[in-house]
Amino acid sequence: MTDRTAAITAYWDAASAAFDDEPDHGMRAAPTRAAWARRLRSWMPPGPADVLDIGCGTGSMSLLVAGSGHRVTGVDLAPRMIERALAKFGAAGLEGRFLVGDAMAPPTGDGRFDVVLARHLVWTLPDPEAALREWVARLRPGGRLVLVEGRWREAGQSGVPYVAGAASLPWNGGIGAEDLAAAVRPLVSALRVEPLSGDPDLWGGEVDDERYALIAGL
Structure with missing residues (x-):
């Protein structure tokens, strides 16, 4: 493990205890949980699918996907995030596979998936x-x-600065929909962007920055 990877792991391990305090992370409020569940159902294929949730954090998105009948594999660099995801699944009586690993090269071997899902992740890479x-x-x-x-105005958790050197990350602070679509389009056969900023239930309140989902197909 490089010093940088160790620093990033330590950052997210430390963030794990309060991670779910953010309304869209913990999804503790029923309207927020329901809003994400509706969106996820619309993005997933019909019938049980194999879903790889990269940068799964504490597993809130994974939990909703599994609750809809899909088979979930979650990957996160931070062991404490994975521990919390496993605890959520255990409490809900749902099955899921969770692995500690790097988002750049998820440790899933030769496995292939029907859906690869990632949220609020690319800016950290x-x-x-x-x-x-x-x-x-x-x-x-x-x-x-x-x-x-x-x-987003704050890329770190609760205003805490991200790891040293974050300013040099190519997409530090996030990336706009047009730029991300331009990066993804050569890799896929179809692509659409769904704006999310106008749905306050997703975020636990009104937001005025750019938030969206990009859904692409092979």
Whole structure:
């Protein structure tokens, strides 16, 4: 593990205890949970699918996906995030596989998935375009890439600065929909962008920055 990877792991491990305090992270409020569940149902294929949730955090998105009958594999760099995700699944009586690993190269071997899902992740990556290629390569023919992204005023948790050197990350602070679509379009056969800023239930209140979902298919 490099010093940088160790620092990033330590950052997210430390953030795990309060991570779910953010309305859209913990989804503790019924309207927020229901709003995300509706969106996820619309982005997932019909019938049980194999879904890879990269940067799964404490597993809130994974839990909603599994609750709709899909088979979930979650990956996160931070062991404490994975511990919390496992606890959520155990409490809900749902099955899911969770792995500690790097989003740039998820440790799923030769496994292929019907959906690769990532939320609020690409800004943290040292080479996001390489990660996108890797994620698309994990999809089966006809699979879907679902990215929930945007540009935020605070990229860190609760205003705490992100790890040293974050300013040099290519997409530090997020990426706009047009730019992300331009990066993804050569890798897929179809793509659409769904604005999310106008749905306050998703975020626990009104927001005025750019938030969206990009849904792409092979």
